[in-house]
Amino acid sequence: MSTWIKLYRDITKHWVFDDANYLKAWITILIETNHEKHGTVIKGTPVICERGQKAYSTTTWAKLFGNGWTRQKVRTFFKHLELDNMIIIEELKTITTKLTVCNYDTYQSSEPNINQRTTKGQPKANQKLTTIEELNNLELKNETIYSFDEFWNDYEKKIEVKKCKAKYSKIKESDRQLIKDNVKAYVKSQPDKQYRKNALTWLNGECWNDEIEKPQQRQSQKRQLKHMDGHMVQIFLTADEALKHKPQGAVNNNMLCIDAQFYFNPWSDNE
Numbered sequence: 001m002s003t004w005i006k007l008y009r010d011i012t013k014h015w016v017f018d019d020a021n022y023l024k025a026w027i028t029i030l031i032e033t034n035h036e037k038h039g040t041v042i043k044g045t046p047v048i049c050e051r052g053q054k055a056y057s058t059t060t061w062a063k064l065f066g067n068g069w070t071r072q073k074v075r076t077f078f079k080h081l082e083l084d085n086m087i088i089i090e091e092l093k094t095i096t097t098k099l100t101v102c103n104y105d106t107y108q109s110s111e112p113n114i115n116q117r118t119t120k121g122q123p124k125a126n127q128k129l130t131t132i133e134e135l136n137n138l139e140l141k142n143e144t145i146y147s148f149d150e151f152w153n154d155y156e157k158k159i160e161v162k163k164c165k166a167k168y169s170k171i172k173e174s175d176r177q178l179i180k181d182n183v184k185a186y187v188k189s190q191p192d193k194q195y196r197k198n199a200l201t202w203l204n205g206e207c208w209n210d211e212i213e214k215p216q217q218r219q220s221q222k223r224q225l226k227h228m229d230g231h232m233v234q235i236f237l238t239a240d241e242a243l244k245h246k247p248q249g250a251v252n253n254n255m256l257c258i259d260a261q262f263y264f265n266p267w268s269d270n271e
Contacts, residue, residue: 005030005107015084025065025077029087029099030107032056032064042096052104055096145173146180154183155202157193164199175208182208 005027016022032054039048040055047055058078062069078099081087088100101107148168152158171179189212190196197207 003035003108007107015080021065021068022077025061025069026081026086028064029054029101033099033101033104035108045092045095047092047095047098049098050100052101053098055092055098057096146176151179151183152199154187155199156187157196157199159198160200164203167200167203171203175206179208182212185212186210 007027011017016026033052034049034054035051037048037050039046041047042055049055056064058071058074061074062071065074078087078089082089086102088102090098090100092098148165151168152161152164186202186207187196197205202208
């Protein structure tokens with residue numbers, strides 16, 4: 001049995017209609033979406049899609065949308081649709097992406113009735129329509145709370161940028177504000193990048209919630225280490241602090257570093 005979808009004429013006033021590729025992609029979504037509950041197995045994992053849902057990867061959607069579509073272009077298009085409350089995207093771990101069409105009955109009700117008109121889902125003639133410009137403004141607004149580029153520049157230890165960017169994109173706005181408030185203080189407390197946590201470790205551990213020890217507190221901390229033959233040496237938490245207290249006659253290459261703590265070998269040769 002063949003199925004159908006319905007479109008109202010008001011779609012001509014909507015932003016998807018202004019771009020032929022977007023219009024084709026949107027209609028493809030409506031056609032591909034399940035009109036009834038259906039289950040499938042993806043990578044050995046059962047996936048259930050309800051009415052109005054579909055589980056496809058962005059690669060599959062790009063192929064369905066046709067020439068000129070890439071995975072990144074699909075993600076951008078989906079982001080526009082989400083901002084306009086037309087779809088909901090759910091990432092199923094590393095399996096696939098589940099797409100839900102909002103107000104699916106607007107496009108395919110159980111009983112077609114050409115005289116029946118819904119008030120939700122598709123825009124009406126007197127309804128303010130969202131334009132591409134407005135969507136871009138919404139997208140920019142979401143990025144105003146401490147973007148990844150701002151964080152990356154402030155953190156300075158630039159390792160595993162792709163993983164960090166993927167992780168950062170999943171952090172909620174309230175936590176981004178906390179990151180903005182705390183990252184510079186953490187960087188200042190760890191001026192030596194060698195002993196600063198990698199950015200991915202810092203993000204995964206939600207370290208923006210940790211108490212930050214002030215540099216002056218770290219520099220003033222000393223401990224005594226007793227060697228088995230009775231010698232005592234001072235332990236410093238930074239190389240600079242150790243150099244300030246270098247024993248008379250000791251050379252710089254006799255400074256030892258163990259577990260990020262510095263001290264001079266008391267049995268070093270004199271200059």
